[in-house]
Amino acid sequence: MLKFYYSGAPNPTKVALFLEESGTPYEAIPVDTRKGEQHKPEFLAINPNAKLPAIVDGDVTVFDSSAILIYLAEKTGKFLPPKTDKARGELLSWMFFVSSGVGPYAGQSVHFRVYAPEKLPYAINRYAYEAQRHFKILDDRLAKRKYMLGDAYTIVDMNVWGWARLMPNILGEGAWSKFPNLKRLVDEVSARPAVTLKDRHKFKTEMDAEALKAMFGHLSEKVA
Numbered sequence: 166m167l168k169f170y171y172s173g174a175p176n177p178t179k180v181a182l183f184l185e186e187s188g189t190p191y192e193a194i195p196v197d198t199r200k201g202e203q204h205k206p207e208f209l210a211i212n213p214n215a216k217l218p219a220i221v222d223g224d225v226t227v228f229d230s231s232a233i234l235i236y237l238a239e240k241t242g243k244f245l246p247p248k249t250d251k252a253r254g255e256l257l258s259w260m261f262f263v264s265s266g267v268g269p270y271a272g273q274s275v276h277f278r279v280y281a282p283e284k285l286p287y288a289i290n291r292y293a294y295e296a297q298r299h300f301k302i303l304d305d306r307l308a309k310r311k312y313m314l315g316d317a318y319t320i321v322d323m324n325v326w327g328w329a330r331l332m333p334n335i336l337g338e339g340a341w342s343k344f345p346n347l348k349r350l351v352d353e354v355s356a357r358p359a360v361t362l363k364d365r366h367k368f369k370t371e372m373d374a375e376a377l378k379a380m381f382g383h384l385s386e387k388v389a
């Protein structure tokens with residue numbers, strides 16, 4: 166059975182949504198990043214980047230959420246756009262846009278505002294600005310179509326949902342008023358039955374010394 170290595174964070178949650186939506190049988194294996202379990206040799210053998218999610222499907226190992234979504238969608242034939250070069254071009258563009266833009270900027274926006282020991286106005290504004298700019302691009306696109314690629318719900322919508330559902334944490338409580346179309350999509354996906362994930366695990370919530378050491382290596386190693 167497919168093994169799904171996960172935590173409760175945004176990137177694993179998108180893959181959990183796909184597995185539930187597609188009815189793919191899987192074994193959910195929690196990796197508690199606040200306890201440092203992502204650095205254990207047995208997990209590094211699966212994802213040398215020490216991050217979630219990752220899957221092992223027989224002799225196939227895939228890490229990085231967009232790569233996993235594309236792999237699973239192609240394998241199952243589910244939640245993909247029509248089989249045309251045009252649609253594939255759009256699929257790949259928006260999947261990479263979420264991976265390389267939306268996710269990193271949203272993540273760093275939270276990091277500098279919430280977790281950074283020094284509250285640097287330049288860094289806080291830079292990442293909030295870029296997160297907002299990326300969300301606006303999604304919102305504009307959703308103003309003209311029901312889903313990210315048109316009429317059909319695809320892995321791009323799951324990828325977008327994984328981050329956009331955390332809008333209040335990323336850009337503050339009032340931010341939804343700037344993205345009404347994105348809000349419509351997030352609400353629709355959040356109401357789908359598949360969002361109730363099985364195999365829930367109680368992950369550590371405290372951001373204590375152990376968690377800071379496991380997740381923010383730069384606090385103990387000066388590189389620049």
Ligand SMILES: N[C@@H](CCC(=O)N[C@@H](CS)C(=O)NCC(=O)O)C(=O)O
Nearest residue numbers: 174175176198216217218229230380
């Ligand atoms: N590009 C990767 C990013 C993975 C990632 O950053 N995962 C986070 C959770 S959303 C994580 O495992 N963090 C633990 C850590 O940084 O130690 C993906 O899309 O899967």
